[in-house]
Amino acid sequence: METKTIFMAFFIITTLVSYVYPSLCQEDIDNEPLVNPGREFDALDAISPASEDYNNYMLENLPPRYKTYIETCMENMVSTDKGKCGGDVLKEILTNEPVSKECCLKVVRGGKECYMEINKLMFRFYQLKRFSSQASSKINEVWNRCSAEVESSSSHDVSI
Numbered sequence: 001m002e003t004k005t006i007f008m009a010f011f012i013i014t015t016l017v018s019y020v021y022p023s024l025c026q027e028d029i030d031n032e033p034l035v036n037p038g039r040e041f042d043a044l045d046a047i048s049p050a051s052e053d054y055n056n057y058m059l060e061n062l063p064p065r066y067k068t069y070i071e072t073c074m075e076n077m078v079s080t081d082k083g084k085c086g087g088d089v090l091k092e093i094l095t096n097e098p099v100s101k102e103c104c105l106k107v108v109r110g111g112k113e114c115y116m117e118i119n120k121l122m123f124r125f126y127q128l129k130r131f132s133s134q135a136s137s138k139i140n141e142v143w144n145r146c147s148a149e150v151e152s153s154s155s156h157d158v159s160i
Contacts, residue, residue, distance in 0.1 A: 033095040034131050034138065051126035058124055070121055073114030077106050090122060093138045094131065101153060104146035115143055 059067075077085065085103040092099050099107075107115055119139045123132040 034093070034134055054126045062121075070117060073110060073118055077110035077114065077118070086118070089119075089142060090128075092142050093119070093135055099142075099146070101149060104149050107143070107146050108150040112143060112147075115139075 062070075074086070085099070085106050088099040088103050089107060091097055116139065119135070122128055123135050128135075
C-alpha cells in the first residue's frame with residue numbers, strides 16, 4: 001500500500017512538473033529554423049492564383065477598424081524603409097537570421113501590441129499559414145531579443 005502511494009505521489013509531481021516545464025519533455029527544437037534560408041525562404045514569395053484569391057478574401061473580410069489599426073501600426077514601424085524591416089523580421093522568425101539594431105529599434109518604437117498584431121496577420125496569409133502554430137513562440141523570441149537589445153543600447157547611450 002505504501003509503495004502505491006509513493007508511486008502515485010511521484011506520478012502526480014512528474015505530471016505537474018511537465019506542465020510547468022513542457023520543454024523538459026521535448027527535444028530542443030527552438031533553435032531550428034522553420035524555413036531554411038535561401039531558396040526555400042525565397043519560394044515563399046511565389047503566389048498562385050488560388051493563394052492570391054485566399055489572401056484577398058481574407059483581407060477583404062477583416063473588420064475596417066482592424067485594417068486601420070494594422071495600417072497605422074505598419075506606418076509607424078516601417079515608415080522610412082519601404083517594408084525592408086518587416087521583411088527582415090519575418091526572415092528572423094522563419095530562419096533565425098537576426099535583424100539589425102536599427103530594425104529592432106523600429107519594432108520596439110512601434111510597440112509590442114502592434115508588432116504582435118502585424119505578425120498575427122502575416123501568418124494568416126496563405127504562404128505562411130502552415131507555420132502559424134510554430135511561429136508564435138518565435139514571434140515572442142524576436143520581440144524579447146529586440147526589446148532587450150534596444151534597452152541595453154539605450155542604457156549604454158545614457159551612461160556615456
